[in-house]
Amino acid sequence: PSSALPQSVNASTSGTETSVFISSYILISGATGINEIQDDSYSKAGFSNKGIRSNGGSFTFRKSFRIRDFLDGTSNVAMVGEQSGWGTNASGAQTDIRSAFASGAWMSPNTPIDHDPRCYNTTTLRYPIGYQNTGTGIGNDACNNPIQSQHVGGAHMLLGDGAVRFVSANADFNTIRYLCSRADGNVLGEF
Secondary structure (H helix, E strand, O other): OOOOOOOOOEEEEEEEEEEEEEOOOEEEEEOOOOOOEEEEEEEOOEEEOOOOEEEEOOOOOOOOOOOOHHHOOOHOOOOEEOOOOOOOOOOOOOOOOOOOOHHHHHOOOOOOOOOOOOOEEEEEEEOOOOEOOOOOOOHHHHOOOEEEEOOOOOEEEEEEEOOOOEEOOOHHHHHHHOOOOOOOOOOOOOO
């Protein structure tokens, strides 16, 4: 594996403990400022501060897409991003900021948007590539966990045409936001 993060954690439900795999990749549901359907203030069922959610990307709740829905073209849309590096909490300690963590095993694609604000193993891009600090919308089942890796200077992303690109942490943030949207109509710059 290309990550020093643990591959699994022990999770307990109803008194039974089991080992749960944690993914080092995250599905992209869009980018902030493009087709937002949930903001930072959204709260439901005892969960709050999960961040901003978009439905403008490749993977959104209760929807599936065909190639014809990728109006920007499959080579101009990111579908999956890497999450394989450590994050840093407010006290400066290393922390695992992958989206799925232990709860990813219980995710369901049919959870209605008005029922649960959590975003298991999906992200709406809010922070630049390589962002490592904890903050609003970052954490287990939150909606804005960053695309980041242990690689110096960027992270890998899988595009809709099957290509894997190493995306620089220095790339223009708006370009990366447009890359995370399937039909925004914006022209991509270099990334």
